[in-house]
Amino acid sequence: NAGVTQTPKFQVLKTGQSMTLQCAQDMNHEYMSWYRQDPGMGLRLIHYSVGAGITDQGEVPNGYNVSRSTTEDFPLRLLSAAPSQTSVYFCASTGAGWAETQYFGPGTRLLVL
Amino acid sequence: RKEVEQDPGPFNVPEGATVAFNCTYSNSASQSFFWYRQDCRKEPKLLMSVYSSGNEDGRFTAQLNRASQYISLLIRDSKLSDSATYLCVVFKAAGNKLTFGGGTRVLVKP
Numbered sequence: 434n435a436g437v438t439q440t441p442k443f444q445v446l447k448t449g450q451s452m453t454l455q456c457a458q459d460m461n462h463e464y465m466s467w468y469r470q471d472p473g474m475g476l477r478l479i480h481y482s483v484g485a486g487i488t489d490q491g492e493v494p495n496g497y498n499v500s501r502s503t504t505e506d507f508p509l510r511l512l513s514a515a516p517s518q519t520s521v522y523f524c525a526s527t528g529a530g531w532a533e534t535q536y537f538g539p540g541t542r543l544l545v546l
Numbered sequence: 547r548k549e550v551e552q553d554p555g556p557f558n559v560p561e562g563a564t565v566a567f568n569c570t571y572s573n574s575a576s577q578s579f580f581w582y583r584q585d586c587r588k589e590p591k592l593l594m595s596v597y598s599s600g601n602e603d604g605r606f607t608a609q610l611n612r613a614s615q616y617i618s619l620l621i622r623d624s625k626l627s628d629s630a631t632y633l634c635v636v637f638k639a640a641g642n643k644l645t646f647g648g649g650t651r652v653l654v655k656p
Contacts, residue, residue, distance in 0.1 A: 475646035476633075531643075531644045532637045
């Protein structure tokens with residue numbers, strides 16, 4: 434049982450490049466979300482999904498897109514990377530709602546030069 | 547003012563000692579509360595939920611004070627392995643909003 438997996442673990446991008454951060458879970462969870470974590474700040478919600486085909490914006494959605502074509506996968510796309518997007522990105526899933534245990538992936542460390 | 551605030555620490559704790567720290571939240575409509583643990587360069591993991599009556603899980607005790615709008619975590623008989631950052635998480639049903647605090651770093655030393 435892999436839980437929540439994320440790829441890549443590390444990535445360096447140049448300003449203006451695009452990329453997709455992958456997230457997959459094998460727990461059949463309906464709720465999935467993407468967070469970014471910056472030093473001294475709490476995790477901030479970027480986008481979330483309550484089921485396949487349903488996505489919505491979180492607190493800091495600008496510069497990011499998501500899609501949810503299957504229950505298992507929830508990729509995050511950076512459209513045109515900026516240095517302000519340098520951060521650690523965590524994907525999370527939960528089975529029964531946001532007030533339940535969030536299961537996080539191991540994170541992707543992104544550096545934008 | 548941040549919705550969820552924590553003392554970033556670090557709290558330097560001798561092994562075997564007791565440490566306690568709080569987390570304050572600004573929205574009185576907050577309904578559910580949690581402590582997550584995050585090891586260095588790792589993902590957060592649920593440590594415990596916080597119930598109105600207070601709850602204990604081994605050496606860890608969580609308390610909720612709704613009147614003063616804070617939750618607390620107490621660690622007894624600290625172990626070296628308790629060194630981590632502890633994240634306070636608050637859920638508000640209206641808006642289905644989960645808010646994370648910035649974390650309190652605890653360093654347990656021999």
